[in-house]
Amino acid sequence: MADSRRVIVTGATGLIGRRLCEQLSAKGYQVVVFSRDPQKAQRSLPGAAEYVAWTPSESGPWASAIDGAYGVIHMAGAPILGKRWSEAYKAEIVSSRVIGTRGLVNAMRAAQNKPRVFVSGSAVGYYGARDDTKLDESAAPGSDFLAQVAIQWEGEASKAEELGIRTVLVRTGIVLDPSEGALPQMSLPFRFYGGGPILPGTQWFPWIHIDDEVGLILLALEDERARGPLNASAPEPQTNRDFSKTLGKVMGSPSWFPVPGFGLRILLGEVAGMLTEGQRVIPKKALDLGYKFKYPTSEQALRQLLKK
Template identity: 45%
Template sequence: MPKRIVITGATGMIGTRVTKELIDRGDEVIIFSRSPQRAKNVIKGAKEYVLWTQNAKREMIWEDSLEGVDAVIHLSGENVMSKRWNDEHKQNILNSRIDTTKALVDALAEVKKKPEVFICASAIGYYGSSEEKEFDEYSEAGNDFLAGVVKQWEEEARRVGEYSIRYIGIRTGIVLDKNEGALARMLTPFKFLIGGPLGNGKQWFPWIHINDVVGIYLHALDNPKVNGVLNAAAPEFITMKKFCETLGSIMHRPSFFRVPAFVLRILFGEGADILVKGAKVFPKKTIDSGYEFEYESIEPALRNLLKNI
C-alpha cells in the first residue's frame, strides 16, 4: 500500500535518490524545502512542495503538512566540507542539524495522527577516528567536534520515541556516487594522471555505494521491526590507499600523487581531520536487521559506478 511521506533535504545527493525511488514506487511524497520551486525543478512528481526553513515553525507554515503522514525522512543539514572550518561554519554545522530536527520533533508532538516512523540522517562521525578500534552500532561516541554534533543530533531525533514514533538514525559513511561527493571530486585528478591518496593513505576509508544508502533507507522505512541506529557503511574494510589503488586500476591511471595533510589543513582547517583520519565501521546491526548489501566490496562497486565513464 502506498505511503504518504514527508522528506527534507530532498535535493541533496542522498535525498534526490531516495525521493525519486519513493515516487517511482508509487508513494505520495511531500517535499519540505527552503526553495520549493528549485525542488520542483530537480524532482518531478511529488505530491506537494512545501516551504520549510529553520524559522518556519514560528509561522506554522508547514506543520499542517505533517498531519496524517506515514513517515518523515529528515535529511537536511549544512555540508560539513563546503568551506574551511571556522567558528561560524562549525556553529552552522551544529545548528543546521539540531535546530531543524528539534523543530520537526516539536511539530510531530502536536499533530493528532502521528507518523509510524521518523528516519533521520546521521553520520559515522559519531565514533570519532581510530587506526586500531573497530566500531559498530553498539560502540560509544567519540570525543571530537563531529562526534559531539552527531551525538546531540541523535539525542534530539530520539525524542520522537516519547510520542510512540519509531526512530531510525542512519549513520552514513563516505557515499560513492559518480556525480557528487568524494568519488566525483577525485575523478578529475585521476583523469589528468595526478590522482592519489589524501594524507598518508593509511587511514580507514568507510565507504558505501549510493545504491546501498538508498536501500538502507527503504529497508528502514518498510520494516516495522527495525529501530534505533543503523550503520550505512560497507562491510569491507579498506584504507584510503587501497581505495585509490583500486580506482586507479579501473581507470588505468596512476594513484601515487599524494595530497599532503598540511595542504588539506590549509584548505579546510580542523575539517581536514575528516579527510586524513578514518575509522573501521562495521554495519553489524544493519546486517542483523536483514539488509543485504548490493555492493560489499570496493572493486565491483567502483566498476559499477565508472562503467559509463
C-alpha cells in the same frame, strides 16, 4: 490514522535526497517535499506529490502536513564539505541539524495522527577519529567536533521515540556517486595519472554506494525491526591507501602520488581531518536485518559508478 503511502522528506534536493525521492515515488509512495524554497525544489525534483514551504527554525503551516503521514525522513543540514569551518559556519552546521530536527519532533508531538516512523540522518563521524577497531552501532561516540554534532543531532531525533514513533538514526559514511560528492574530486587526479592516497594512508575510509545508501534508508522506513542507530557504510571498508589503489586499478591509472596531510590542513583547515582521519565502520545492524548490499566491495562500486 497514518496514511500508509505519504512520506515527508527534508533535504530532498541534495545528493541523497533526490535519489531517495525517485525511489520512493517508484515504490508508490506519495512524496511530500519540505523545502525552504518549494518552487526551486519543484524545478529540480518534479516528481513529488506535494511541495511545502518549511521553516526549520520555527513552527508554521508546514507542521500540519506531518499529521497523518506514514513517515518522516529528515536529511537536511548545512554541507560538511566545501567550506572552511569558521566558528560561524561550525555553528551553522550544528544549528541546521539540531534546530530543524527539534522543530520536526515538536510537530510530531502536536500531531493528532502521529507518523509511524521517523528516519533521521546522522553520520559515521559520531564515532570520532579511530584506529583499526571495528565499529558497529554499539560503539561509543568520539569527542571531536563532528562527533559532537552527531550526538546532538541524534539526541534531538531520539525524542521522537518517546512519542511512540519508531525512530532510526542513519549514520552515513562517505557516499559515492558518479557526478556529485567525493568521487568526482577523488577520481580527477587519476584521470591525469596523478592520483594517490591521502597521507598517512592508513586511515579508514567508510564509503557506501549511493544505491545502497538509499536502500538502507528505505530499509529504515519499511522494516519494523529497524530502530535506533543504523550504520550506512559498505561491509568491506578499506584504508585510504587501499581504496586509492582500487580506484587506480579501475581507472587504469597508477596510485603513486600521495597527497600530504599537512598540505590539506593548510588548504582546508580543520575540515581536513575528515580526509586524514577515519573510522572502520561495520554495518552490523543492516547485515543482521538481512540487507543485501548491491555493491559490497569498492571495486564493484567503482566499476559501476565509473562505467569501467
